Amino acid sequence: MQRSLINDILNQGTAGQTVQIGGWLRTRRDSRGGFSFLEISDGSCIHTLQVVVDASLENYENEILKLKTGAALIVEGTLKNSEGKGQRLEMQAGSVMQTGVSSDEFPIQKKRHSFEHLRTMQHLRPRTNTIAAVLRVRSKLSHAIHSFFQQRSFHYIQTPIITASDCEGAGHLFQVTTLPPGSQRQPDADFFGLPTYLTVSGQLEGEACALALGQIYTFGPTFRAENSNTSRHLAEFWMVEPEVAFARLDQNAALAEDFLKAVTSSLLASCADDLAFFNQRIDSGVLERLHNLVEQPFERITYSEAVQILELADIRFEFPVKWGSDLQSEHERYLCETHFGGPVIVTDYPKEIKSFYMRLNDDDKTVAAMDVLAPGIGEIIGGSEREERLDVLSSRMQASGLDPEEYSWYLDLRRYGSAPHSGFGLGLDRFVQYITGMENIRDVSAFPRTPRHARVHSAVPGDQLRS
Amino acid sequence: MQRSLINDILNQGTAGQTVQIGGWLRTRRDSRGGFSFLEISDGSCIHTLQVVVDASLENYENEILKLKTGAALIVEGTLKNSEGKGQRLEMQAGSVMQTGVSSDEFPIQKKRHSFEHLRTMQHLRPRTNTIAAVLRVRSKLSHAIHSFFQQRSFHYIQTPIITASDCEGAGHLFQVTTLPPGSQRQPDADFFGLPTYLTVSGQLEGEACALALGQIYTFGPTFRAENSNTSRHLAEFWMVEPEVAFARLDQNAALAEDFLKAVTSSLLASCADDLAFFNQRIDSGVLERLHNLVEQPFERITYSEAVQILELADIRFEFPVKWGSDLQSEHERYLCETHFGGPVIVTDYPKEIKSFYMRLNDDDKTVAAMDVLAPGIGEIIGGSEREERLDVLSSRMQASGLDPEEYSWYLDLRRYGSAPHSGFGLGLDRFVQYITGMENIRDVSAFPRTPRHARVHSAVPGDQLRS
Numbered sequence: 035m036q037r038s039l040i041n042d043i044l045n046q047g048t049a050g051q052t053v054q055i056g057g058w059l060r061t062r063r064d065s066r067g068g069f070s071f072l073e074i075s076d077g078s079c080i081h082t083l084q085v086v087v088d089a090s091l092e093n094y095e096n097e098i099l100k101l102k103t104g105a106a107l108i109v110e111g112t113l114k115n116s117e118g119k120g121q122r123l124e125m126q127a128g129s130v131m132q133t134g135v136s137s138d139e140f141p142i143q144k145k146r147h148s149f150e151h152l153r154t155m156q157h158l159r160p161r162t163n164t165i166a167a168v169l170r171v172r173s174k175l176s177h178a179i180h181s182f183f184q185q186r187s188f189h190y191i192q193t194p195i196i197t198a199s200d201c202e203g204a205g206h207l208f209q210v211t212t213l214p215p216g217s218q219r220q221p222d223a224d225f226f227g228l229p230t231y232l233t234v235s236g237q238l239e240g241e242a243c244a245l246a247l248g249q250i251y252t253f254g255p256t257f258r259a260e261n262s263n264t265s266r267h268l269a270e271f272w273m274v275e276p277e278v279a280f281a282r283l284d285q286n287a288a289l290a291e292d293f294l295k296a297v298t299s300s301l302l303a304s305c306a307d308d309l310a311f312f313n314q315r316i317d318s319g320v321l322e323r324l325h326n327l328v329e330q331p332f333e334r335i336t337y338s339e340a341v342q343i344l345e346l347a348d349i350r351f352e353f354p355v356k357w358g359s360d361l362q363s364e365h366e367r368y369l370c371e372t373h374f375g376g377p378v379i380v381t382d383y384p385k386e387i388k389s390f391y392m393r394l395n396d397d398d399k400t401v402a403a404m405d406v407l408a409p410g411i412g413e414i415i416g417g418s419e420r421e422e423r424l425d426v427l428s429s430r431m432q433a434s435g436l437d438p439e440e441y442s443w444y445l446d447l448r449r450y451g452s453a454p455h456s457g458f459g460l461g462l463d464r465f466v467q468y469i470t471g472m473e474n475i476r477d478v479s480a481f482p483r484t485p486r487h488a489r490v491h492s493a494v495p496g497d498q499l500r501s
Numbered sequence: 502m503q504r505s506l507i508n509d510i511l512n513q514g515t516a517g518q519t520v521q522i523g524g525w526l527r528t529r530r531d532s533r534g535g536f537s538f539l540e541i542s543d544g545s546c547i548h549t550l551q552v553v554v555d556a557s558l559e560n561y562e563n564e565i566l567k568l569k570t571g572a573a574l575i576v577e578g579t580l581k582n583s584e585g586k587g588q589r590l591e592m593q594a595g596s597v598m599q600t601g602v603s604s605d606e607f608p609i610q611k612k613r614h615s616f617e618h619l620r621t622m623q624h625l626r627p628r629t630n631t632i633a634a635v636l637r638v639r640s641k642l643s644h645a646i647h648s649f650f651q652q653r654s655f656h657y658i659q660t661p662i663i664t665a666s667d668c669e670g671a672g673h674l675f676q677v678t679t680l681p682p683g684s685q686r687q688p689d690a691d692f693f694g695l696p697t698y699l700t701v702s703g704q705l706e707g708e709a710c711a712l713a714l715g716q717i718y719t720f721g722p723t724f725r726a727e728n729s730n731t732s733r734h735l736a737e738f739w740m741v742e743p744e745v746a747f748a749r750l751d752q753n754a755a756l757a758e759d760f761l762k763a764v765t766s767s768l769l770a771s772c773a774d775d776l777a778f779f780n781q782r783i784d785s786g787v788l789e790r791l792h793n794l795v796e797q798p799f800e801r802i803t804y805s806e807a808v809q810i811l812e813l814a815d816i817r818f819e820f821p822v823k824w825g826s827d828l829q830s831e832h833e834r835y836l837c838e839t840h841f842g843g844p845v846i847v848t849d850y851p852k853e854i855k856s857f858y859m860r861l862n863d864d865d866k867t868v869a870a871m872d873v874l875a876p877g878i879g880e881i882i883g884g885s886e887r888e889e890r891l892d893v894l895s896s897r898m899q900a901s902g903l904d905p906e907e908y909s910w911y912l913d914l915r916r917y918g919s920a921p922h923s924g925f926g927l928g929l930d931r932f933v934q935y936i937t938g939m940e941n942i943r944d945v946s947a948f949p950r951t952p953r954h955a956r957v958h959s960a961v962p963g964d965q966l967r968s
Contacts, residue, residue, distance in 0.1 A: 037747060039654055039715065056715070056747030058918050077714030077746075078654060106712075106920035108747060133747070134889060134919025141917070157706075157910045158917065160713035169714060173657040180647050187506055187545060190640040192929075194948040195662065195699075195722045196675070196737055198955045208663070208692070209682070210675050210699065212726045216685050225675070225726055225736070226955035232662075232677065239624075239948055239957070245573075246627035247544030247636060248506065248523070255662045255721065259679045259692055269692070270663055279544075280504060280523035280575060280600070422601060443624045443958035450608070450625065451525050452601025453573035462659075481661040481706055488665045488693035490706065491910035 035110065041079035043113065047123050051113045055083060058161060059105045070098060072130070074107060080167055080307050084116065084124040085109055091130065098130055104140030104161070106133045149477050156481050156490045164316070167308040168478050171301065172466050176253075178300040179274055182293055183251045188276060191243045193236030193252045198228055199440065206260045207231040232257035236275055237457065238444055241420060244277035244455055245447050251276040261485050265474040268463055270483040277457035283402040283419040286456035287379045290406050290415050291332045294377070299328045301469065317471025323410050324469065330376040337383045337400065343373055360387045366405075366412035377408045390434040392418040394426055404458070411468045417458025424448040502577065508546035510580065514590050518580045522550060522592075525628060526572045537565060539597070541574060547634055547774050551583065551591040552576055558597065565597055571607030571628070573600045616944050623948050623957045631783070634775040635945050638768065639933050643720070645767040646741055649760055650718045655743060658710045660703030660719045665695055666907065673726045674698040699724035703742055704924065705911055708887060711744035711922055712914050718743040728952050732941040735930055737950040744924035750869040750886040753923035754846045757873050757882050758799045761844070766795045768936065784938025790877050791936065797843040804850045804867065810840055827854045833872075833879035844875045857901040859885040861893055871925070878935045884925025891915040
């Protein structure tokens with residue numbers, strides 16, 4: 035018999051149907067009346083299926099009464115309407131077979147474990163309700179992202195992970211090498227014949243593709259070797275980066291707003307049960323926040339207007355507000371949470387605090403950058419119109435201390451058939467954090483990578499975290 | 502005015518409609534009658550749009566007559582029925598504006614360049630018909646892969662790229678480090694406090710997730726530091742790896758067949774024009790091969806049966822056929838191309854030539870492995886049922902010289918709630934090669950990484966390749 039998923043059974047099953055499921059035992063309750071209740075989870079949804087097992091089953095005494103939490107079971111039986119509250123349907127078991135017998139006690143029992151403790155068992159924690167729900171939401175979100183861009187005729191480009199160039203001139207790079215550790219040999223002896231790194235962004239390569247294919251997006255892993263032990267930093271995280279030829283900043287901002295609304299709206303439909311779980315157990319503001327994101331039009335203001343608002347604010351900020359300084363998290367959150375009460379797109383930042391590739395505005399002081407700020411998180415998207423004028427880009431690079439020779443291919447994109455173009459980046463992990471309300475980013479990645487943590491299973495629960 | 506994509510115009514446009522496009526000039530022909538024809542490509546499809554420009558346009562003499570191949574243009578105009586053959590519609594220009602003026606000659610002119618030469622300009626080659634078509638097919642294929650699994654309620658898991666374990670005990674790993682080159686410092690001083698590598702497969706972590714969420718797939722970059730200069734090897738390539746709890750080998754084989762048929766069928770519909778281009782220009786067998794893949798049921802034979810067939814074959818192989826030796830490419834292709842004339846799934850290989858994690862069969866000689874062989878390429882998918890018995894897995898690991906301590910988390914999956922499970926892997930790049938008929942795998946990746954090649958733009962065209 036073909037196995038059915040519990041999610042399909044609960045949504046589409048009918049009483050009287052015979053089905054087979056495969057899953058893991060969450061709890062067993064034995065009734066004095068000569069039967070047992072098994073709660074079984076198969077990972078297809080947040081719900082378990084209740085299975086009623088009569089003592090008449092031949093392995094009832096010897097096996098079923100000895101089943102432990104965590105056991106893997108294949109169960110066949112008949113669906114019937116549930117008399118208790120909770121699920122609509124339950125199963126009357128015809129057979130219950132355990133597929134792997136273990137003498138050891140399953141390390142994750144019904145009692146609640148701290149997320150910190152669960153992080154030492156990354157191979158087993160997907161069997162908990164919360165981590166499983168996170169991974170389902172992350173999966174559905176990833177697909178909603180692909181679907182959004184594909185429906186709009188964007189081409190998905192897999193930009194390189196190993197790269198010889200360093201996107202933003204920032205440090206914090208992981209080196210990639212085949213030279214033996216401690217080797218005195220020169221880069222010429224290395225696999226690629228030159229120093230190579232893990233990418234921090236696919237943007238520059240994405241621009242090359244947008245200036246050929248029109249509209250593209252990247253979606254892949256990116257890396258930062260920052261020694262940041264916070265609840266918001268990972269050394270390895272996934273990023274989505276669309277890039278659109280001929281698009282100016284205003285179209286870029288419109289795309290970012292459409293994008294956030296569409297994927298959030300899609301999730302509210304496809305992950306209703308999991309999101310209700312997060313709203314009930316993790317963060318009671320989750321659903322309201324997501325509905326707001328979908329329904330409220332995003333405000334748009336310039337950086338200079340933002341500074342004016344912040345200067346007039348009746349609040350004492352930790353960091354002073356001054357035209358020319360970058361907005362801090364407290365400023366961003368004041369703008370979207372207190373002042374506007376909804377998402378805000380801030381544009382046209384001072385050129386000194388933004389990257390060399392952002393298009394210089396006519397005032398010669400600001401660049402066509404944009405940050406999308408959302409209540410509860412602050413900056414969620416950063417983007418810009420890119421500098422498409424060869425001479426301006428060259429001097430901005432020199433002013434930033436970059437070697438134009440090293441970026442000659444990037445300048446070529448302005449030498450030949452240059453066109454206005456814009457794009458933005460969204461960090462997947464932070465967005466999952468925002469959607470689920472999970473406090474620590476290490477709990478929204480299946481196998482998080484942070485300073486001194488690259489093992490699936492470790493004895494040490496984790497570092498002291500700065501928030 | 503909002504820009505339209507040429508693909509949408511050609512498919513859905515109507516004569517009389519006013520539209521704006523943004524794209525790149527492929528050719529300009531000037532008629533003595535006082536007008537010019539511009540062929541413009543915007544990357545949305547393989548086709549160009551023909552634009553008719555009258556001399557009456559105010560910038561006709563000064564700008565339009567000087568436009569060069571590769572120029573980026575924004576053109577507004579009215580669609581009209583085309584009188585020539587070719588496209589159904591053409592555009593009568595109302596305005597033509599060049600967005601970036603360049604004095605240099607665009608390096609990729611209309612004349613054909615060798616793919617080898619184009620590889621030295623990875624930032625510009627997406628502007629050629631062939632590479633653009635490859636990237637569109639790759640994008641649509643990637644989305645078809647996601648859609649296949651999502652529709653079947655598989656969860657997409659992003660397995661780690663940086664890893665402390667080495668999936669198959671194979672060498673060929675890239676090291677990831679933040680220690681300065683030549684540093685004598687110990688791994689303890691490194692970012693993760695231990696030696697780390699780029700992943701060669703997400704399978705082991707995928708198994709951990711399948712044994713919690715039921716059915717999952719990974720889809721991400723994987724790496725091999727092999728010094729292989731062939732037309733089939735990349736140091737960085739994308740892999741799809743589904744993993745299904747409670748599935749035995751036969752269900753795994755059925756999934757692989759369904760998967761290949763479904764995504765190929767989806768591509769035949771969504772990439773008809775690009776595939777027709779490949780069939781016409783690159784490999785005249787492309788369409789027939791893809792239709793065969795969709796329509797023919799896959800044969801299933803055991804390795805032992807395959808060896809018998811090969812031993813009886815009326816052909817002299819370069820490598821001898823002998824039970825216990827791995828099948829060579831020539832053997833695989835004989836089976837699917839000559840003997841069966843269609844795809845074949847070969848199962849139950851000798852345990853000595855397969856990985857430690859594959860489930861030992863009752864004969865104690867073979868394992869529940871499977872390779873899917875397809876005409877024109879040989880092995881396209883490799884997979885297996887995984888060993889779910891703790892004692893058998895432990896001894897297989899020891900026999901393979903692996904340290905069970907290092908894999909204790911992987912053994913945990915058998916200690917707690919172990920269940921039968923199966924999965925397979927498909928290399929995206931080789932599949933794109935198969936679909937498009939492109940001879941060299943370096944031409945199906947946007948930014949290929951191979952020994953001594955990690956630069957976007959290089960002076961050296963490439964190595965001598967072994968096939």
